[in-house]
Amino acid sequence: MSYLEYHVKTVPTGLSKILRLNWPLILLLITVASVGFVMLYSVAGGSLTPWAEPQIERFAVGLAAMFIVAMVPIWFWRNMAGLAFGVSILLLIGVEFFGETRMGAQRWIDLGFMRLQPSELTKITLVMMLAAYYDWLDIRKTSHPLWVAIPVVMILIPTLLVLRQPDLGTALLLVAGGGAIMFIAGVSWWYFGVVAAMLGSLITAVFMSRGTDWQMLKDYQYRRIDTFLDPSTDPLGAGYHITQAKIALGSGGWTGRGFMQGTQSRLNFLPEKHTDFIFTTLAEEFGFIGAFSLLGLYGLIILFCFSSAFANKDRFGSLLTLGVGVTFFLFFAVNMSMVMGLAPVVGVPLPLVSYGGSAMLVLMVAFGLTQSAHVHRPRSR
């Protein structure tokens, strides 16, 4: 029973809800998705198939889903949070047994009408779960060790399941996204300080132990780290993708080679050019101006999420909106860092632009939730 339910009368009803939607955010989403369509058209060599057309259809479905979710009162979604989280955990376990192997990792579960990536679903249900948890929890108990341990477990269960697939990228996003919500919800700085210190010393230990009798990783794992730190050591092997991505990106220059003129992607030097590495094609064809504009659009989406959250007095709605914003941010920040050689290649798509059904749908549903929170936020009389 939250604050919200005592102000039901101030919440818009019926068609007026549509007017109260966060329209600038919706327009931003459509713009970014359109950039995606253009890029998918380009990497297919100037063709709607095989990528641009299905992507447009999925976006339309996603947009519809977003409106439906937005129309449903936010407290319904809060009540569903536990169930949704539970279902996604079950699906993750299901992937272990019924999943289809793609690209060497178990990620998909075939539902008949569509193939679902439970790890994508989990990104948003975890955010819902944590927001609902902190909405339920007495704010004075937020930093109590017991009440800190519970959300940590909530985060770790799907993280470990995802790691088993193995999907390092999603696991990192889950931890970072979940951690961010805990932080925003008010968990003491101390916990984060201690975790950061532990991580730091672990990394130091891993590197210090290299070459000694008690080294902590296998040799090949060290070599992967080497490749990340300096891709030129293995330009045709593991470093190939990142080297080629950087070449494509860098060769774009100020204004790029022009639409459909990117030689790197056109000649297949770029790996995964329609999914994880699509940003490099954009950067090659539209240059710094194009790439920076996309970054700006993403920045604006985050800005609108945050301002909507700050204006929302409902703890669940506010935390949920911020959680979605942070998750969205992590998506594109990790993806861009990855293709620009700032982070290891972990397999995170560029949100709304990369080709992919599950991620697109889940993101649109997530934005539907933020819209619901926005529409149904408590308003002063």
Next chain:
Amino acid sequence: MRRSPKDTEASSRKITRRGLVVGGLQAGMLGALGWRMRQMQVEQADEFRLLAEENRINMRLIAPARGLIADRNGIPVAENTQNYRIVIVREDAGDVDMVIDRLRQLIYLDPEELERSLREIKRRSPFVPVTLTDQRSWEDIATVAVNAPALPGIIPDVGLTRYYPLGADFAHVVGYVGPVSDYDLNRIEDDDPLLQIPKFQIGKTGVENKFERPLRGKAGSKRIEVNAAGRVMRELGRDAGIAGSDLQLTVDTALQNFTEARLSLINSAAAVVMDTRNGDLLAVGSTPTFDPNAFVRGISVQDYAELTENKYRPLANKAVQGAYPPGSTFKMLVTLAGLDSGEIGPEDTFYCPGYHELGNRRFHCWKRGGHGYVNLEKSLQQSCDVYYYELAQKVGIDKIAEVARKFGMGERFDIPMSAVTAGIMPDKAWKSERYSQDWRVGDSLNASIGQGYVLSSPLQLAVMTARLASGTGIMPRLVKSIDGVETPIEGAESLGFNENHMRLVRKGMYAVSNTRRGTAYSSRIADDQLRMAGKTGTSQVRNITVAERARGVTSNADLPWERRDHALFVAYAPYDNPAISVSVVVEHGGGGSSVAAPVARDIMLFALHGKMPPLESYPSNQRAGIRELQRSLPVHDVVRPVRSDRA
């Protein structure tokens, strides 16, 4: 949970505060991403663009067409033909063994060749095309092309390869090309990128080797756009390169063919035919010979062993590489040295009892009973050794050497053949340098009859004879023109010897093959217009020991092949108006008059007539035998029309 307004306010404030911290972090990261974009796309853009171009654009070499080699009449002796070959790219093939197994079911692959190719495949990078087999028929190529889907990485291909239409005839003259080897790459200092092309053909011996650079031409290149897999997407530009220079040799194909055919009746021999007026080498024969086409694609180990282990040394070009004691063919030069030094006149005589005593050593004349009193003409006609022992003692070796060098003895002629020998023209200084010993009179005696230290090649003997005939210092010439530019004739000026002395020597040579007592009378030319002047030579390759002489082992037939005498004959014709000089050396053949002279006469007559000589040119009692010989000669119809379909 139900909250008080106070709690709600606190919660909202905290969320805003913490949210702003997270937002700040995000803004920082956005800034970092933007900064990184700027760094890569603006500051390092040129660098990356260059890398992208390198990625995209590949340079491929285009091998230029190798220069053609033709004979003096324009008949091709080395040309380029279409070479259908089958190439494999390991990367595209995947399972190489499986693909090759399938290929073997379709076409025959020589196991030895396959073995070599497999080694090559392992050595090269996976994306480098390696030739599996070449010189295939069009049917084989078509079979492979039709089955292409089942043969990943297998590419039927066409290139140019060297072909020697006359086969063995020109093996020693033109030499051959072969695939460039690691050995070649280490040996020759040549940074031409063409040499890096696998199996690129370079000249290994002969003219092909000596004129390698002009024949090879200059590499062309094409700039092609490739995709990440290395597949060619399109050609961006092309520089065709420069084809190799075409060479025209002085050799006459028909005469060369006849020479090789005539020599092939003997185990091991060499002959050189030269134009006495301009030095053109009309034929350079050496038998046995071999098929140079076998080397072009890489000869098999077994075939190569057969060539190297043959005791008659088919791979050696004996005409220029072989150094033989000239024997009595050297005597003209000693005669000339005697006349030039004024030590003898034409009618001065020496008495020949069959031997000459020097201290307690006895130097024998070839004729046991001796020649009696011998003058200059008779000394040449009957090849009296004692005359030359006496003469050498009077003239001395240094004078003989001085004269002989003017006739090309001891000189390495600059003709484009492999391992041209200088022979040896010894003198006092030479012996003291070579053996740290003083020259002895006995050495002069041996030298005077072309034995001892004196060594010369058939080429040198032909040049010597041409210079005796013409009185000039004519130089041999093998290449008539390069790309249509005539090679200059050299040495056509007089040697400066007294023309009367020269005439006396020529007269002696005429007597050899035209007078009844002459050593080569039986090999005379009957045609009065084409009379031949010559000189026989029989050079020992061993010393006949006193014991052997006592036993009576002096006949060649009693000796193993390796220890028999070399048979030599040099000649020029026509006597009145010299045009052609011929030298013939038959290794371990026996006597010069019986073995070498008939061969030389046949070659001389063919050269003079330009075709199979008429029987009228031969003495009437020999015509029946000559007819048989001409019929049995393995000549082929070399004067065939030039085929235009060969590029």
